Amino acid sequence: MSTPLVSIISVNYNQARITCEMLASLRQITYPNMEVIVVDNASPTDNPDIIKELYPEVNLIRSTKNLGYAGGNNLGILQAKGKYLFFLNNDTEVETGFLEPLVNFFERNPQAGIASPKIKFYDSTNIIQYAGSTGINPWTGRSKTIGNHEADLGQHNNSISTNLADGAAMMIPMEVVKKVGLMPEIYFLYYEEHDWCEMIKRAGYSCHYIAESAIYHKESMSVGKMSVLKTYYMNRNRLLFIRRNLTGKQFYMSAGFFFLLALPKNSLMFGLKRQWQHLKALWSGLFWHLQPVKVHQNIAYTTTNNQ
Structure with a gap:
């Protein structure tokens, strides 16, 4: 078996201890040819020095500002030397x-452009989080994950072509990144990997789920299930994804569903629960779209666009 260099890239934000747990698991892997890059996204309350102290082999990149999920990973891409890039959430093992x-x-498979392993929950290691995706529903503008919350009884043990990779763990050849461009930073948080998958597929590559590979995800440790930040970006970026990727009938179906059903439903829910900060975040995400933003602009990969 050939063992080309793999660059493993992870983003840290105020979670040095969690990141170190991920790095400890990487030290145990059997693959012999890898480099590990950790991008600290300008953590304001947590000193990332412990990462370098405990794991001196890691290339620790310190961003001067919080670039978000996409921007942090892009910073890692620009220093990566591997034939393959593997993006790994810091809250995984x-x-x-x-x-x-x-x-x-x-x-x-040279036409493969992106792939994710089987992802299972860290606290319930026999429960699946990701085993592929049916893709973005043209009505709702949301994705459906195959196998989510199912017990792993072997029903998803076959690798398949799929519609979307999972941003918690995904591999991409460097040559594909050079062709399609870097991860779209306009999202900042959530939906960027879905958009990247669409860019990769439009370039003629395929997306895959690889069942023989597995990782474990400590879901929601980095943002939180009901955080105001999540409410803002999930709703803002859902509409942003629709604007960037859907056209014609699909665009009007998804936009109509969002404005006529999802937006009133979520507004009513937050109001009834007196979750005023979430309600404000929901509408702030909507008003963001009234700004003169170049929503279709992407970032090309070059050797000179270091941030």
Whole structure:
């Protein structure tokens, strides 16, 4: 088996201890040829020095400002040397042999553009979080994850072509990034990996779920299930994804669903629960779209666009 260099990229924000737990699991893997890049997104209350102290082999990049999920990963991409890039959430841990199935798949399939492993919940290791995706529903503008919250009884043990990778863990060949461009930073948080998948597919590449590889996700440790930040970006970026990727009938269906059903329903829910900050965040995300923003602008990969 060939062992090309894999660059593992992870973003840290105020979670150095959690990141170190992820790095500890990476030290146990069997793949022999990798570099690990951690981008600290200008953590204001947590000193990332412990990462370098405990894991001196890691390339720790310090951003001078919080660039968001996409921007942080892009900073890592620009310093990566690998043939393959593997993006890994810092609130994850991996199985020792998780990289080999992914690398083997890409080595055999040059038209593959992006792939994610099986993702399971860290606290319930037999419960699946991700085993592929049916893609974005043209009515709702939301994605449906295959296998989510199912017990892992072997029903998703076959690798398949799928519509969307999962941003918690995904591999992309460097050559694909050079062709399609960097992760779209306009999202800042949420939906950016979905948009990137659409960019990759439009360039003629395919998206895959690799069942033989597995990682474990400590979901919602980095943002929180009901955070105001999540309310803002999930709603703002849902509409942003619709604007960037859907056209014609699909655009009007998704936009209509959002404005006529999702927006009134969520507004009523937050109002009845007296969650005024969430209600404000919901509408702030909507008003963002009234600004003169170049929503279709992407970032090309070049050797000179270091941030």
